Each structure stands twice: as structure tokens, then as C-alpha cells.
Amino acid sequence: MTAIRDTAQILTESLPYMLKYRDQTVVIKYGGNAMTDDSVKSSILSDVLLLKTIGIKVVLVHGGGPAINELLDKYAVKSEFIDGLRYTDENTAHLALTALAGKVNKSLVQDIIKLGGNAIGVSGIDGKMIEAEQLNPKLGYVGEITHINTEMIDRILTTDAIPVIATAGIDDAGNIYNVNADTAASRIAGALHAERFILLSDVRGLYSNFPVETSFLHETTLSEIDNLIKKDKITGGMIPKLEAIKFAMQEGLEQAVLLDGRVPNALLLELFTPEGQGTLIKKENLE
Numbered sequence: 001m002t003a004i005r006d007t008a009q010i011l012t013e014s015l016p017y018m019l020k021y022r023d024q025t026v027v028i029k030y031g032g033n034a035m036t037d038d039s040v041k042s043s044i045l046s047d048v049l050l051l052k053t054i055g056i057k058v059v060l061v062h063g064g065g066p067a068i069n070e071l072l073d074k075y076a077v078k079s080e081f082i083d084g085l086r087y088t089d090e091n092t093a094h095l096a097l098t099a100l101a102g103k104v105n106k107s108l109v110q111d112i113i114k115l116g117g118n119a120i121g122v123s124g125i126d127g128k129m130i131e132a133e134q135l136n137p138k139l140g141y142v143g144e145i146t147h148i149n150t151e152m153i154d155r156i157l158t159t160d161a162i163p164v165i166a167t168a169g170i171d172d173a174g175n176i177y178n179v180n181a182d183t184a185a186s187r188i189a190g191a192l193h194a195e196r197f198i199l200l201s202d203v204r205g206l207y208s209n210f211p212v213e214t215s216f217l218h219e220t221t222l223s224e225i226d227n228l229i230k231k232d233k234i235t236g237g238m239i240p241k242l243e244a245i246k247f248a249m250q251e252g253l254e255q256a257v258l259l260d261g262r263v264p265n266a267l268l269l270e271l272f273t274p275e276g277q278g279t280l281i282k283k284e285n286l287e
Ligand SMILES: Nc1ncnc2c1ncn2[C@@H]1O[C@H](COP(=O)(O)OP(=O)(O)O)[C@@H](O)[C@H]1O
Pocket: 031, 032, 033, 034, 200, 201, 202, 203, 205, 206, 207, 208, 209, 210, 233, 234, 235, 236, 237, 238
């Protein structure tokens, strides 16, 4: 009986948050290592489906670095990263699109349908959703995003299906670009004026002295992040993530959350409890 009462209490306490986010847009970036474990994937997708079911306009943007690596290995194509971005020749750009828009995107759609929901998977090249140009000749077909067309996402959001977006870019000449999924997701969240933008990763959030647990930051600002980067307290894959967020904030995104996708029901705990779980990044401290 107590357990049932506890459940009822939890549901009641989450009501204000459910009402807060109903009809609001929540963009979730899913990628990296949080993708490789099937039980983690299933927990994340069932949370995503629950958000959709209670009336949140949820948009799932995904990467899939490990799936790209696997396909490149299969064809014995070597690849290297320069400052966190994969050097991409034309063949690699097509293989990256195949891995992301084919394997990863369709398996996410399949899993959402298996859970009882509905999803429409599209890539950034469809409908010119993600327009891009060459970022740097040294990186080959790595794209710099020039424009996000939100029309198709808006249309899917009027249906019962969750938009699932594979991040690839295209230019008017039809060249396909490999774009960093954190960057693409940040730009999509900015263009949609999302109420919440959540980046799922395999770390609890941001630390001022990684990995010292007591240095975990529940909340931070862009200027604090700049200071930490200057002091070399933020390194590796976290830097492009934060740069992507910073850029999107300059374009209008209000906030972003770094969240550990490995924690069961991380999305529900983040959105529907007062404490939150990850690191909330704001433009500036308004107090
Ligand atoms: N200050 C920091 N706080 C948190 N993580 C950090 C920090 N500095 C570096 N990192 C590293 O950044 C990693 C997250 O980036 P990355 O592995 O690229 O994520 P993804 O799961 O999207 O591939 C963490 O696993 C951690 O090793």
C-alpha cells in the first residue's frame, strides 16, 4: 500500500512540471557512448515516448560516432579526428550518412514503434533541413551549418510521431557534409526556440575540476565556462559540446542541460523534479 501511495505522490508532485512543459518544445541530443548499450537506449526512448504522450513537442536529434566507426572499419576506410572533428573525404561523408540516416536513425524509429509509439526518421539532407558549407578545406566534407529549415520538423510535430533527426548537411550543389551532432542539435534547438535543450552523454554533467565528484556543477553560465576552459579544466569531447551550445545561445537559445544518459529515467528526473539531475547552462547569471 505504501509503495502505491508513494507512486501516487510522485505523480502528483510531477504534475506542475508536466503542465509547465506541455505544448513546449524539448530537443534531446542523443549520441556517443550513451548509444551503445541496449538497456540505456531503451530507457531513454521510453522516457522520450512518455514526454511525447503527455503533450510535449519532443524532437530527438542523434549522432552515432561509434556506428560510423563500425561502418568505416567494415570497408577498411581509415579515419582520424582533428580537434574533435572527423576528417571526411567524399566517400566517408556518404558512409557517415549511411550509418546515421540508415542504421542508427531507422533503429531508433523501430524501437520507438516497438515501445508503442510512433516516429518519423529524417536526415538533415531531407528537405534541405540542415544547410551547410565546407568548414575548412583541411577537414574535407565536414560541414559548417549555414541555415536550419524547421518547416519539416514543425510539420511532423503536428502528427502523433516523434521527429528523429540524423545529422548530415547539404549544400545547393548537392554536396553532402558530415556535421558534428552536438553542433547540429544545438542549432536545431536554437532555430526551434526550444524551451529545453538536453544533451545526453556518458558523464553526469560539467565539473569545475573533472572528475572530482564534489566539483560537480548543478548550474553554470557561459562566462564561468570560458574561465574553466582557459584554466584547462574542460577538455576533450566536452569542448565542442560547449562551443556548440555557446554558438546557439548567441543565436537565441536560452539554456541547455548536460545530462547522463546512463542513469535510468534521467530525462524524467531532469524535467519533472525540482532538483534536476544534470548541469543547467544559462547565458548569464541573472541574480
Ligand atoms: N570539466 C569536465 N566536466 C565533464 N566532463 C569532462 C570535463 N572535461 C572533459 N570531460 C570529458 O568529456 C566527455 C564527454 O564528451 P564526449 O565523450 O565527446 O561525449 P559523447 O558522449 O557525446 O561522445 C566526458 O566523458 C569527460 O571525459
